[in-house]
Amino acid sequence: MAERMGFFTDTSICIGCKACEVACKEWNQLPDDGFVFEATSYDNTGALGASTWRHVAFIEQSRPVRVDSDGGDGGVDGGGDGGVDRWLMSSDVCKHCTNAACLDVCPTGALFRTEFGTVVVQADICNGCGYCVPACPFGVIDRREGDGRAWKCTMCYDRQIGGLEPACAKACPTDSIQFGPLDELRERAADRLARLHADGHAEARLYGESPDDGVGGAGAFFLLLDEPEVYGLPPDPVATTRDLPSMWRWAGAAALSLAGAVAVTFTGTFTGAFAGGRKGARR
């Protein structure tokens, strides 16, 4: 296996240009997602999905201020009011988890781990069972209507094989999306975080870079300027399959109980209580 490759998305320098979204769709020849004005800041994409493998989130924030409920005819002064002081932008993508629930639960082997350590769907194998969809703790993978198969970011597996960086990283004008060996990216991210902290941005934090988290660390991790849920990310994601052995044990117990229950009903006094059975049969 080659070196594990990954994305480091530094949202502190994302300008929300959505070049990543467009480059991704161009390269991967994805269909559009419909033309709907969402009225959620500049985000009309909404979420990652079967046909959207990069999604730029836009979050408008104000400094905490007292909100006047009686509104009336405004009377608001310039500056220091409820106006937006911070506009967070962040390009979300498949996390390519170390412990990838989608890959684990796929019954056909359509999802597999590549030589780059990424998680990819083989479109010619996937039968569209849809199990990976609710399994993903980040809500990334989805089944495409009309096509019937599950789709998600491949980290441009084909480009990587050709020695090229993924389309989104290539298109990103500010290097908010960085692609490279995961170890190297983690070092770079730690440096960037230290720099931001030194500059007084205590709110900066890394997300998904720790191998100790619930998914064993993400192959695509982020530098965020607020809590993950603000960006639509789960604050403490866990690969559901972590609990699978335990689930099977409980299911096994239930199976035994079921068998036991049936066995009991066919034996002895318990059945007698239900006024029928053998007596009737004899008659």
Added chain:
Amino acid sequence: MAECHPVGFQWVVEARARGAKVFHVDPRFTRTSALADRHLPIRAGSDIVLLGALINHVLGNELDFREYVLAYTNAATLVSEDFRDTEDLDGLFSGFDPETRTYDPVSWSYADTPAQAPGEQLEGGRYHAEAAGADRYGAAGAAAPPGPRTDPTLRHPRCVYQILRRHFARYTPELVEQLCGISREDFAELADAITANSGRERTTTWVYSVGWTQHTVGAQYIRTASILQLLLGNVGRPGGGILALRGHASIQGSTDIPTLFNLLPGYLTMPHAHRHEGLDDYLATEGGETGFWGHRRSYLVSLLKAWWGEAATEENDFCFGHLPRLTGDHGHYTTVMGQIDGTVKGYFVVGENPAVGSSGGRAQRLGLANLDWLVVRDLTLVETATFWLDGPELETGEMRTEDIATEVFFLPAASHVEKEGTFTNTQRLLQWREKALDPPGECRSDLWFYYHLGRLIRQRLTGDEIDRPVRELTWDYPEEGEHRDPSAQAVLREINGVGPDGRALSSYTQLEPDGSTRCGCWIYCGVYADEVNQAARRRPGSEQSFVAPEWGWAWPANMRILYNRASADPEGRPWSERKAYVWWDAERGEWTGYDVPDFERTKPPGYVPPEDATAEAALAGTAPFIMQTDGKGWLYVPVGLADGPLPAHYEPHESPVGNPLYGQQANPARKIYPRPESPYNPPESPRYPYVLTTYRLTEHHTAGAMSRPLAYLAELQPELFCEVSPELAAELGLVNGEWATIVTSRTVIEARVLVTGRVRPLRIQGRTIHQVGLPYHWGWGGGGLVTGDVTNDLLPLVLDPNVYIQESKVMTCDVRRGRRPRGPAMLALLEEYRRG
């Protein structure tokens, strides 16, 4: 910048990473604000107040870079006794004629300027102004006498420095607070930052886009920034300057090799019927004899030789007579009025979409509907080509298809990846682009179109004298490929020019006035030096110096920073090690440095020009601004501008507030079209209480012809929306995601509502002013996957008097809840508004 120039914005991000402090001044909090250190919300149209107050701050506290200012600007120059400032005349400069709404600029000149031609003939005068003559200053300044009287102590009351002090004295932080809506604290932070980051060791740069140009005082906005930058010593130095971000790819190229009515290539003015009879006559009035512009005969004669070849001779003025003549304003909006009036019968529209992309779309469409013929060349069937079938006037009943006699020819065009050629970016950098694939079907490049159109026209010419200018044109480009595409390389080589030996020239300094050289655009001379396409060079930045001279080619002479002599002190030493760029090497007796020196290589700093010297020889060794007749940076413009030698704050043509500075409300020289097709909102009208500003989004391009047909872009911003503050939304009952109707006296449109705290109400002159933002990417068709009402239909037809750009960044409007009425009901609503 992040919104409309995301790729260029990477350098701002990089600068921030290196410690630069970034301020963003904009009515709205945009993607740029998101990555700036500070966002200063400003009332649209009040920028001269802000910049003027910064100038006042610099002058009042003597924070100017005095050594630079004294040596390199006209601060010490004395101005004529006849000059009267706006401060004296309540908002007018001396020389204004209310009849013609033009200035006679004679009184603005330097002291003791010898008697000149009548004012209307002067640069900045009536004839010059009516042809937007100031466009020429894209390459060189206007003609002012070299060596005027000066007072190096800067104490003389009529020296430029003192005039500036008086002129800007009323531009105070308090005024900024009152008119711009920027608090005194925020202003102080900005003022401290720019002054602390200017001087020997540091520089500050200003970056603007069409937010500064598209105003009735657009040219003066940039002038104000120029004054500030000159005072702080930030011109001609690395990290300094004023960076203009252009609105499209290669818009710089289309002014260098112009698509403008008033210019010839290289910023040579188009001859004017009432000013320029013959070649000598033309050259006499089009600039001074000193500085490099003193060689304009060489530039023009070489151009005429490139166009008419052997037919151009000394005896026939090198075919100067073949050039068309202006008779006045032939700009876009005047042409449209001509269409409506029936004086313009035919129209070529190439890569533009005026039916939705220009101000006052209704007037545009009325003009289109009154033509005999219309040729549209574009990538898709844009609205300009289909207005007669599906335009908004059909819905309102103002037009009927069967009544429109315009014959429309639509010719599909090749896109930029389907043809080769150069782009010239805002840094004057020419970058050659290869063709990636053949255009589909009948699509052809513009080069193909004009070449073959010319070829076919020439085939039909007779021996008639009137056909001579076209018959004698050199029209002999090699053809390539199955569609007989003319060679773009050959065109670039023609632009570069050749010497008597037929070899490509390497510099504009080789051009001769005697017809022995040919050059299609003097400033581009050298782009094909050594018979090599220099614009195609692609040496990576990592393999060369930080100036990266071997990436593409920059005009003039592959220079990356203009007037870079100013990066050294008068003695030729770098102002500081940190900011060293170009300097005088005394041992070798030449200028050297990281960039190509924008100076004669061997002219020593101590050079003093002899009396009666001309051209560059007339400029001292301490005169960096070599395209100016006096070699100085002009804080005060004694000639050349149509609306005054200094910037003054005027309210936009449509403004909800009065001008507290002067009795003169708006720019007195602004170009207006008082016509019924496109009426104006009265100033301070309660009917139109809100400030409206229009702009672009990252996701789309201009009126959308290149982005709305593309699913991947259209889905990112699928509908026209208006941005309103939560306060205005509450006041009007607007609901996020639902509809609003926006009204000006031109039309009524509807848009989705985006309620956002990124738009703040401002406190202006003691009352709350709400601003409304509208992107303008939508139209009713154009092959768009998404469509919407036309924002530009709301815009007034009113122009900057210097360069004829429309005021599309600020106007007034009303906003109503819900969707607009349809059909005749919409006209009824409009009529109601117009009655007031």
Added chain:
Amino acid sequence: MVPEAEFRSYYGRPVIKAPIWHEPHMPTYLYLGGLSGASSVMAVMARLTGHDRLGRTARVAAALGASAGAGLLAAELGRPERFLNMLRVFKPTSPMSVGSWILAVQGGLSAVAASSELTGMLPAVGDAALLATGVTGPLTATYTAVLVADTAVPAWHEAYRELPFLFAGSALASAGAAGMLATPPAQAGPARAVAVLGAAMETVAGAVMERRLGPAGEPYQLGRAGVLMRSARAQAAGGGLLAAVAGRSRALAAVSGLALTAGALCTRFGILAAGRASAADPKYTVVPQRRRLDGERPT
């Protein structure tokens, strides 16, 4: 009522994707799997204890349940023609892979057992197959609990302990009901007992689950899922009680069997609805995770 938890989200959008499985396919399949699995066990016991008439019913129910279930499962696929890709690999980490193999075996065995019973051919083979379904049957009835629990859907995942019992109970009730409906009452005594036990197990497991889940169990109580789950519980209780007293009354047995079947179906539909609701509201994803994180942090 649990006080509204304060949490932050991205425009209230869900963090995870809701299960895309369709109605009625998926919940009906869950029901049929339960019916088949529990019926198999019932058939085995009937064979061992000589309840031939009931045994026949159970064998047929097991076979029909499995094959119809497999049909629904295939129809649920985005690419039904690739149904057999399910058997391309055996993946222990995928409950659906494991389940597909279980279902395939259960389907095959129960079909053999039923065919043999109905045709009288190869009785030994039929019996051997039947005995084998004694193992695959309980697994068929309960693996589906793992199937839904092994997702990021909070209402499902957090319930992984109780869901198998809920499913087992529901399966028993379904099988018992089928036995009651298709067997003369006189021979359906064990079926009624199975039904009663199943209803009881379903009711208890459901109650325990909702109590233990706390706020995460809210989706089982609210909205359409709440209606379905409450209705399921009422029908299970009613059907169970009726089964207990039905005796030889054909009418009562029919009512009870129908009620239990309806209850079992409601349970399955309710569980899907609750899963969807739980996925759709970011609260259920964010709040527990945020608590977990904050709990780990020293304050």
